[in-house]
Amino acid sequence: MLVLAGSSIKWLAVAPSKWSHIADAIGQLQAHATQYLALFALWAVLFGLGVKALGFRLASFLPSFALVFAVSLLLYFLGQWIRRLTTISSRPW
DSSP: OTTTTTOOSGGGOOOOOOBSSHHHHHHHHHHTHHHHHHHHHHHHHHHHHHHHHTTOOHHHHHHHHHHHHHHHHHHHHHHTBHHHHHHHHTOOO
């Protein structure tokens, strides 16, 4: 619908940038919280439709999906940690 209205979904394509201090990561989460929540809602609705079409209960799916989404977001943020990147690249193996 956004594309048909002349807009785009680029706003939903949110990704954390590299960070070195936890305050930076928290600041990014706070600054883009609306986008992350919208992304969660979009995927929850799309996957929820599929779950419902398969005959499963949505009430059983949503908590599990929320956990998977939160863990994946945490791992994505950890992957952008500058200290982790410099520590891995300095290993001789």
